[in-house]
Amino acid sequence: MTRGTMPPYVVSLVLEAASAAGVAREELARLPGVSSLDQPGIRVPTMTLTRLWEVAAGAFTEAGGAPRVAGLWTPGRFHVWDYVIRSSPDLAEAFRLAARHLPAVTDPDSAFDVRLDSAGRLTVATRPVPTFGRVGALIGEFVLGLLLQQAGTALGRPVVPVAVAVAGEPPRSYRHLVEAYGTHEIQFGAPVSSITFSAADAAAPLPGADPALAVIVQDHAVHSVSTARLLLGWLDKVHAEVAECFPDGPPSLDRVARRMAMSPRTFQRRLHEEGTSWREEVEKVREAEATRLLRDTRLTIDVIAARVGYSDIRALRRAFHRWHGHAPADFRRRSPSG
Known part of the structure; x- marks a missing residue:
């Protein structure tokens, strides 16, 4: 892949x-x-x-x-x-x-x-x-x-x-x-x-x-x-685990830490050593996946909100304004494949 x-x-x-x-x-x-x-x-x-x-x-x-x-x-x-x-x-x-x-x-x-x-x-x-x-x-x-x-x-x-x-x-x-x-x-x-x-x-x-x-x-x-060999970093494994949580709602730090074979405290300390935080990494995964789904699929915005772990569409709209400065619907209209 x-x-x-x-x-x-x-x-x-x-x-x-x-x-x-x-x-x-x-x-x-x-x-x-x-x-x-x-x-x-x-x-x-x-x-x-x-x-x-x-x-x-x-x-x-x-x-x-x-x-x-x-x-x-x-x-x-x-x-x-x-x-x-x-x-x-x-x-x-x-x-x-x-x-x-x-x-x-x-x-x-x-x-x-x-x-x-x-x-x-x-x-x-x-x-x-x-x-x-x-x-x-x-x-x-x-x-x-x-x-x-x-x-x-x-x-x-x-x-x-x-x-x-x-x-x-x-x-x-x-x-x-x-x-x-x-x-x-x-x-x-x-x-x-x-x-x-x-x-x-x-x-x-x-x-x-x-x-x-x-x-x-x-x-x-x-x-x-x-034939290329994939070189994954620790944070990329975290991102994969965060994405796995989305179908069940907002990702849980305790659950991801467990899947990474760490205690929550050790997991947070490792994130700090990487120069980041749990909230920041969840935000990155959500932004990437929501942007991809808006651009590459015809899923409705409320379905996309659920797909990236938001409890309602308003949370996705607020986040999208923070990421891109405009609403998800506007992004989709402006996208070349939209």
Whole structure:
């Protein structure tokens, strides 16, 4: 099973960027799984990346914004996924194939929507993983910077997008985004983050196009996902146990502690050592699952409230306003699959 997990490549890059931006080494070392990122053939919990962005968000903002993180990427850093792009015949097909093989680089719960308009312009829209939560918009800005770099590398020349849409609200100054994306054509408050390339760029042959190699690397992308070994952290096991409690109502600390073979006191002490609390971890699981159910299913909101352990729909509405700033119904309407 690959949902909720990802290869270590993106985590390693963001970890390097966080260290360069001045985040304390001991704070980064507390994140689950970071000491094992160099192990071959593994997948780490996606929540590791979420926590990393939460820890480093302020430092990234001061260092020039999320797109600057993408500047640490170099060709081959994301292993086979990079070569899926470079061996494709043109940019449009490169990003279609990249979308198909996204689990080779990130969580399969994320997605790229790749489309050509009637004028031949190519738009790649990103759908964030539900567990990204409040840092989802920031990660979206990073992904757009990465897509722009991938396009330039694949074409062998600088690329200027014709438009960029960002899911987050506009900052007081967005000069850093203009510099990173190379355009003033930036829309804020979009339902999803996206980047649009000109028709000429979309159709231009890629210098590294190689049909024989393309078949090999695509097969390897599938193989790398199917044979990967899952590396679970302690908190990820806690999250799984919390989710198991939802059908019976609000999760119980005593029950989860028991299932983790700990006394409630030891369990709470371990949570404190992880830099978190019972309430905070339950909130994270609820947010991720409620967001996923709203986006990916047609379940009614009262059913979703029950599915994530809330006693009534009003509790979910209050929580959703706290997480996203609007009601669950509004989120569903704005969702690309809504």
